[in-house]
Amino acid sequence: MATQKVVGCLGGGQLGRMLAESANKRNIPIVFLDSPNAPAKQITANSAHEHVDGSFKDAKAIEQLASKVDILTVEIEHVDTEILERLESEGKVKVEPSWRTLRVVQDKYAQKEHLREAGVGVVDGIALEKGTVEELWQVVARLGGFPVMLKSRREAYDGRGNFKIKSENDFGPALEALGGKGKGGVLYVERWAAFRMELAVMVVKTKDGGLAYPTTETIHTSESICKLTYTPARGISAKLAKQAQELAKKAVKSLWGKGVFGVEMFLLQDGSLVINEIAPRPHNSGHYTIEACHVSQYDSHLSAILDEPLPQECLEMRVPAAIMLNVLGGETKDSHMIVKRKAAALFGPIGFHDYGKGDARKGRKMGHITVTATSMAKAEALVQPLIEFVDSGND
Numbered sequence: 001m002a003t004q005k006v007v008g009c010l011g012g013g014q015l016g017r018m019l020a021e022s023a024n025k026r027n028i029p030i031v032f033l034d035s036p037n038a039p040a041k042q043i044t045a046n047s048a049h050e051h052v053d054g055s056f057k058d059a060k061a062i063e064q065l066a067s068k069v070d071i072l073t074v075e076i077e078h079v080d081t082e083i084l085e086r087l088e089s090e091g092k093v094k095v096e097p098s099w100r101t102l103r104v105v106q107d108k109y110a111q112k113e114h115l116r117e118a119g120v121g122v123v124d125g126i127a128l129e130k131g132t133v134e135e136l137w138q139v140v141a142r143l144g145g146f147p148v149m150l151k152s153r154r155e156a157y158d159g160r161g162n163f164k165i166k167s168e169n170d171f172g173p174a175l176e177a178l179g180g181k182g183k184g185g186v187l188y189v190e191r192w193a194a195f196r197m198e199l200a201v202m203v204v205k206t207k208d209g210g211l212a213y214p215t216t217e218t219i220h221t222s223e224s225i226c227k228l229t230y231t232p233a234r235g236i237s238a239k240l241a242k243q244a245q246e247l248a249k250k251a252v253k254s255l256w257g258k259g260v261f262g263v264e265m266f267l268l269q270d271g272s273l274v275i276n277e278i279a280p281r282p283h284n285s286g287h288y289t290i291e292a293c294h295v296s297q298y299d300s301h302l303s304a305i306l307d308e309p310l311p312q313e314c315l316e317m318r319v320p321a322a323i324m325l326n327v328l329g330g331e332t333k334d335s336h337m338i339v340k341r342k343a344a345a346l347f348g349p350i351g352f353h354d355y356g357k358g359d360a361r362k363g364r365k366m367g368h369i370t371v372t373a374t375s376m377a378k379a380e381a382l383v384q385p386l387i388e389f390v391d392s393g394n395d
């Protein structure tokens with residue numbers, strides 16, 4: 001008899017929350033490890049499978065979660081992979097995607113080295129061994145001059161590990177801001193990618209190979225936080241969209257295990273594509289799939305890790321165009337609620353996702369909305385008043 005496997009998820013933020021919504025629909029038991037009342041825990045309450053309170057970096061807490069489930073997955077890559085390796089080698093739990101993937105991806109520089117070795121084009125970068133101003137001078141010269149992007153190797157998200165260096169005046173503040181002054185192995189420097197646009201593809205790695213969602217255009221704020229996604233990507237040829245999907249699949253093929261992967265790319269001025277980074281989990285650039293595709297990235301993730309069938313057609317769009325707008329925290333703690341009210345006035349409750357995070361902090365992802373339409377022009381016209389409302393500071 002086929003029995004329903006129990007899924008455990010390290011991290012219970014908004015990605016976990018949407019994974020829980022998808023699991024609920026299919027009656028797949030899912031248990032989260034995160035702080036009490038984390039966004040994902042607000043969705044599922046099942047007395048037979050109680051959530052675990054604690055940190056997804058804490059080996060003991062991970063072990064406790066593992067004892068309750070058949071398969072462990074993640075909504076964040078910054079987890080303790082040593083314990084995952086041990087639990088899997090002892091046959092206590094399956095980890096999807098593999099801890100090997102999480103280990104290589106969680107160090108952005110190691111991730112880039114790995115992709116380069118796999119024959120996938122990435123932005124040029126050099127790791128800092130000393131974290132000094134002198135070393136920065138040398139590295140900037142090797143990368144062809146200013147500007148460059150100084151990046152944290154670990155724990156980076158939503159632009160928080162990035163510092164754009166425009167001149168030598170930024171060296172000191174950049175090393176300080178990213179906590180890498182006088183340290184080796186903490187930071188690396190990337191050549192500035194003067195991209196035409198940013199693209200992203202969600203890839204699903206199943207036991208049978210890789211499937212790709214459509215190519216999405218992503219737009220980030222000046223603080224490097226994702227603000228908008230447009231699917232299909234605007235103004236690129238079908239050939240280029242396909243190339244982006246193929247590159248994303250090639251990159252993900254070089255990693256281990258099953259699940260969805262978010263692949264961020266830069267389209268450079270000469271028309272070539274390079275990978276920016278890969279997330280081994282559901283991703284912001286794939287939120288649109290909930291309203292716009294037959295099967296969402298969250299549904300696909302569950303199918304992949306549970307070895308359930310997933311035909312490619314499921315990943316296709318069921319509407320011609322979709323735009324996703326992130327609702328970021330503003331100046332006040334209720335800023336997102338004001339945006340939510342405006343969205344309701346414009347669209348009713350359609351397409352709005354409130355992550356249940358409580359008070360807003362500036363730049364924090366509080367929710368998102370996906371608008372779909374019969375053409376991109378119509379979707380743009382629909383969402384424009386909300387973008388203007390958000391840009392005007394919600395007044």
Ligand code: ADP
Pocket residue numbers: 123149156157158159160161162190191192193194198220224225264276277
């Ligand atoms: P995060 O983990 O915060 O998403 P990323 O490395 O993806 O960090 O950087 C966030 C954003 O910063 C990118 O989506 C892009 O807009 C910008 N960015 C990152 N690296 C570069 C680069 N080398 N050149 C130009 N812009 C960059």
Ligand code: MG
Pocket residue numbers: 264277
């Ligand atoms: Mg990124």
